[in-house]
Amino acid sequence: MISTRALSKDFVVSRSHTVHAVRGIDLDVEPGELVAVLGPNGAGKTTTMRMLTTLIAPTAGTAQVAGFDVTAQPAEVRRRIGYVGQGNAAGHSQLAGDELTSQGVIYGLDRRAAKRRTDELLDGLDLTSLARRKVSELSGGQRRRLDVTMGLVHVPTLLFLDEPSTGLDPQNRANLWEHILRMRAAYDMTVVLTTHYLDEADSMAERVVVVDHGEVIADDTPEALKSRLAGDRLVVHGTDSRRLAELAQRLPGAREVRYADTRVEARVDDGPSALPELIRAGVDAGVPITSAQVHRPTLDDVFLALTGRSLRENESTDSTAGKEAA
Ligand SMILES: Nc1ncnc2c1ncn2[C@@H]1O[C@H](COP(=O)(O)OP(=O)(O)O)[C@@H](O)[C@H]1O
Ligand SMILES: [Mg+2]
Structure with missing residues (x-):
């Protein structure tokens, strides 16, 4: 469904300054996949998506989308894809249902067909109650669901x-996801989305493509990424944390061992088997452990292991969301 090779985009900002937004991305997506592109703000997610949707031309490299080349056959590509940009697409005082119908007309359906399609979508996605309401009066979550539905009018x-869930509260994010999964099942679609929410990439996507500084730095199932790259994290407490840290250092695959006050932290390959071993070693050495936890890795641990930075620092900076809609 998608195949890119060395796909790149430079933005020439001034004579002396070029932004290398996307630096040689190779990406293959099979029909029916749901792929999450995960990365911090500025990683190049939107730029990549805009190239794949023919909105901007690549500086270098190639991209085939839905069987056609984005540069040579943009119209063929557009006919087969839906795109919901970052921020809200729908915006005025139109009724939500009319907004969908207009979208269909923009994509070349005649008005009757567009109307029929609108009813079918609203019905199929349980949005009929929103049809007669003004777009401007919908809540953030309802509006985002409408936005996502807009991408479906012409049956892509x-x-x-692009960041469908940014700015929504957890409840609305959950609703939106249900909506996306339902649409996908009902219309048999391939879905590529971007997010910087780690937890949702982890729980919802079958495959996560991690991008940073315009490059793909990992591409696999969340489970595979976590078990290969991160390992489990042990956190134990005891009065002699220095001694406990020494014992933790001897566990299989132990790394990143740190201690402070009564707390010891270590990364190990297999937490559930390492923890009892550490407890036993503590008892044998006369430095008992008073509390202990095993943390399974998160995608943030993966990102940290790959880049030395935490993605979580980005989660609070949603300020760029919606900029593009302006
Ligand atoms: N039109 C543009 N002109 C100049 N720089 C741009 C433009 N669009 C994006 N960039 C820059 O390219 C980089 C990637 O941006 P973007 O693709 O929007 O990242 P993301 O969607 O992952 O947050 C950033 O450094 C951004 O500032
Ligand atoms: Mg973006």
């Missing part, structure tokens, strides 16, 4: 969603 085989 491939749907691109």
Whole structure:
């Protein structure tokens, strides 16, 4: 469904300054996949999506989307894809249902067909109650669901969603996801979306492509990424944390061992088997452990292991969301 090779985009900002937004991305997506592109703000997610949706031209490299080349056959690509950009697409005082119908007309359906399609979508996605309401009066979550539905009016085989859930509260994010998964099942679509929410990439996507500084730095299932790259994290407390840290250092695959006050932290390959071993070693050495936890890795641990930085620092900076809509 998607195949890119060395896809790149430079923005020439001034004579002396060029931004290398996307630096040689190779990406393959099979029909029916749901792929989350995960990365911090500025990683190049939107730029990549805009190239794949023919909105901007690559500086170098190639991209085939839905069987056509984005540079040579943009119209063929557009006919087969849906795209919901970052920020809200729908915006005025139109009724939500009319907004969907207009979208269909923009994509070349005649008005009757667009109306029929609108009813079918609203019905199929349980949004009928929103049809007669003004877009401007919908809540953030309802509006985002409408936005995502807009990407479906012309029956795309491939749907691109750029940060569909950014700015929504957890309840609305959950609703939106249910909506996306339902649409995908009902219309048999391939879905490529971007997010900087680690937990949702982890729980919802079958495959996560991690990008940083315009490059793909990992591409696999969340489970595989976590077990290969991160390992489990042990956190134990005891009065002699220095001695406990020494014992932790001897555990299989122990790394990143740190201690302070009564707390010891260590990364190990297999937490559930390492923890009892450490407890036993503590008892044998006369430095008992008073509390202990095993943390399974998160995608943030993966990102940290790959880049030395935490993605979580980015989660509070949603300020760029919606900029593009302006
Ligand atoms: N039109 C543009 N002109 C100049 N720089 C841009 C433009 N669009 C994006 N960039 C820069 O390219 C980089 C990647 O941006 P973007 O693709 O929007 O990242 P993301 O979507 O991952 O947050 C950033 O450094 C951004 O500032
Ligand atoms: Mg973006």
